[in-house]
Amino acid sequence: MMSILRKTLVAFLAVFVALILSIVAFLAYSAWKSHSLQSSLDAFYATPEEFSEIPGTLLRLEPLGVDVANARAYRLLYVTQDQRGRAAVAAGMAFIPDKKSDTPRPVVAYIAGTTGQGDACAPSRATDPVSGVIHFLPEAIAQGWAVVAPDEYGVGTEGIELYLFKDQEVRDTVNSIRALQSIPGASAGNDFAVYGFSQGGHTALWTGHLSEQFAPELNLVGVAAAAPAANLTSIIDRQWDSVVGWGIGVDVVRSWSVAYPDLPTDTLLTDSARNNYERMAQGCILGSFIEGTIRHKLFRQDFFLENPVNNPLWAQVLIDQTPMPYPAELPLMLIQGTADQIVLAGPNADLQVSWCAAGSTINALWLGGVDHTSVPAIAGPSVAGWIAGRFAGLKAPNTCAVPPPWSLITVK
Incomplete structure (x- = not known):
C-alpha cells in the first residue's frame, strides 16, 4: 500500500513540477518575445530631437x-x-x-x-x-x-x-x-x-x-x-479597499502626484502600496491586477490606508475630474x-x-x-x-x- 502511495505521490510531484516548468518557460518566452518587439519599436516612438510645436502635427x-x-x-x-x-x-x-x-x-x-x-x-x-x-x-x-x-x-x-x-x-x-x-x-x-x-x-x-x-x-x-x-467619487468610495484599489490605484497615484504636486499621497497609502506603486504602475494592467489580487486576498494588504474620498483635497480632485x-x-x-x-x-x-x-x-x-x-x-x-x-x-x-x-x- 505504501509503495502505491509513494508512486502516486512521485507521479503527482513530477506532473506538478513539469507544469511549473512549462509555465516558467512560457512566461520566459513571452517576456523575450515582448522585449524583442519593444526593442524593434523604440526608434519609432523616440522623441525627435527637433520637431514642430504645432499640436496635431x-x-x-x-x-x-x-x-x-x-x-x-x-x-x-x-x-x-x-x-x-x-x-x-x-x-x-x-x-x-x-x-x-x-x-x-x-x-x-x-x-x-x-x-x-x-x-x-x-x-x-x-x-x-x-x-x-x-x-x-x-x-x-x-x-x-x-x-x-x-x-x-x-x-x-x-x-x-x-x-x-x-x-x-x-x-x-x-x-x-x-x-x-x-x-x-x-x-x-x-x-x-x-x-x-x-x-x-x-x-x-x-x-x-x-x-x-x-x-x-x-x-x-x-x-x-x-x-x-x-x-470618480462614487467609484473610489465603493472600491478603495478592494482589489481594484491595487489594480487602478497604482496608476492614479503615480499620475496625480505629478498632475497635483500638493495632493497628499504617501499619507493615504499602506506601506506595501508606498513601496510598490511606482513599479507596478510601470507594468501593464493585467500584472497589476494579478499582483494586487495576491496581495489583497492572500496577504490581506490594502492599497489605501483610508478612503481618499474623506480627504478634502482628494475629494475636490475627484469632483474636478x-x-x-x-x-x-x-x-x-x-x-x-x-x-x-x-x-x-x-x-x-x-x-x-x-x-x-x-x-x-x-x-x-x-x-x-x-x-x-x-x-x-x-x-x-x-x-x-x-x-x-x-x-x-x-x-x-x-x-x-x-x-x-x-x-x-x-x-x-
Missing part, C-alpha cells in the same frame, strides 16, 4: 504590420501638449478604408481602457494591436469612416501618463484626429464621434465638454461611452454591463438618472449579466449603428424614460 507614420480587411492600418507619432501646454509627443493607430471617398470622411476616435503605463502596454505597441478595437473596426471601415486610436501621452512614449486627467486625455484625442487628417489619402474631415471604453469612457465623456476648447475646428456629433469610469451632464444637443450612448466588477454598474446607473434629470439626451444600452471585459465585444456593432445615425444627422434616440435595470445590477 504628424511626425512619423509606418504600417502597423497587421492585416485589417478593406483598410490600411498605420502606427503614428504626433505632436500633442502636456499639462502645461508644452509640445510633447504621443502615439497611436490609424485605420483608413481602402475605398476612396469623394467627400471628407467622418472620423471616429476610439479610446481604449486602462492598459498600464509601461511602454509595452501601449495598444499600438502590442503584439496584437487591434485586439481592443476589433469588435468595432469592421463596421466602422464598412461605413467608410477613418478611425484613430490614440495611446495617451506617456504610454509608449516619453513622459508620465496623466491617468484620468481630463485636459490631457482630450488634448491627446483631438490632436490624434489632427494627425490622422495629415495622412496621405485619409480624406478625413472635421466631423467626428468619440467612443471610449472604461478609462477611455472617461476620456470620451470629457471630450464632449472640452473638444471645442482644444480644437475648435472639429465638430463633435456624439459620444459613446462603454463602462465609463465617470463618477468627474464629467457633468451634457446639454440636450450633444447625444450620449451609454453602455454598461450589469455584472461589471471593475467599473460598477451602480454609479453609471446613477449617472443615467442624474444626467437625464438634467436634460441630457441618452441612449442607454444595459447588458444583462455582462462583466467588464466582455462589454466591448458585445457593444461594438450597436455603437457603430448609433454613430452612423449621428453622422447622418438623424434625431438621436433618447431612452431616459426607461430607468436603469436596478434588479439586474449585481453590485450597486
Whole structure:
C-alpha cells in the first residue's frame, strides 16, 4: 500500500513540477518575445530631437504590420501638449478604408481602457494591436469612416501618463484626429464621434465638454461611452479597499502626484502600496491586477490606508475630474454591463438618472449579466449603428424614460 502511495505521490510531484516548468518557460518566452518587439519599436516612438510645436502635427507614420480587411492600418507619432501646454509627443493607430471617398470622411476616435503605463502596454505597441478595437473596426471601415486610436501621452512614449486627467486625455484625442487628417489619402474631415471604453469612457465623456476648447475646428456629433469610469467619487468610495484599489490605484497615484504636486499621497497609502506603486504602475494592467489580487486576498494588504474620498483635497480632485451632464444637443450612448466588477454598474446607473434629470439626451444600452471585459465585444456593432445615425444627422434616440435595470445590477 505504501509503495502505491509513494508512486502516486512521485507521479503527482513530477506532473506538478513539469507544469511549473512549462509555465516558467512560457512566461520566459513571452517576456523575450515582448522585449524583442519593444526593442524593434523604440526608434519609432523616440522623441525627435527637433520637431514642430504645432499640436496635431504628424511626425512619423509606418504600417502597423497587421492585416485589417478593406483598410490600411498605420502606427503614428504626433505632436500633442502636456499639462502645461508644452509640445510633447504621443502615439497611436490609424485605420483608413481602402475605398476612396469623394467627400471628407467622418472620423471616429476610439479610446481604449486602462492598459498600464509601461511602454509595452501601449495598444499600438502590442503584439496584437487591434485586439481592443476589433469588435468595432469592421463596421466602422464598412461605413467608410477613418478611425484613430490614440495611446495617451506617456504610454509608449516619453513622459508620465496623466491617468484620468481630463485636459490631457482630450488634448491627446483631438490632436490624434489632427494627425490622422495629415495622412496621405485619409480624406478625413472635421466631423467626428468619440467612443471610449472604461478609462477611455472617461476620456470620451470629457471630450464632449472640452473638444471645442482644444480644437475648435472639429465638430463633435456624439459620444459613446462603454463602462465609463465617470463618477470618480462614487467609484473610489465603493472600491478603495478592494482589489481594484491595487489594480487602478497604482496608476492614479503615480499620475496625480505629478498632475497635483500638493495632493497628499504617501499619507493615504499602506506601506506595501508606498513601496510598490511606482513599479507596478510601470507594468501593464493585467500584472497589476494579478499582483494586487495576491496581495489583497492572500496577504490581506490594502492599497489605501483610508478612503481618499474623506480627504478634502482628494475629494475636490475627484469632483474636478468627474464629467457633468451634457446639454440636450450633444447625444450620449451609454453602455454598461450589469455584472461589471471593475467599473460598477451602480454609479453609471446613477449617472443615467442624474444626467437625464438634467436634460441630457441618452441612449442607454444595459447588458444583462455582462462583466467588464466582455462589454466591448458585445457593444461594438450597436455603437457603430448609433454613430452612423449621428453622422447622418438623424434625431438621436433618447431612452431616459426607461430607468436603469436596478434588479439586474449585481453590485450597486
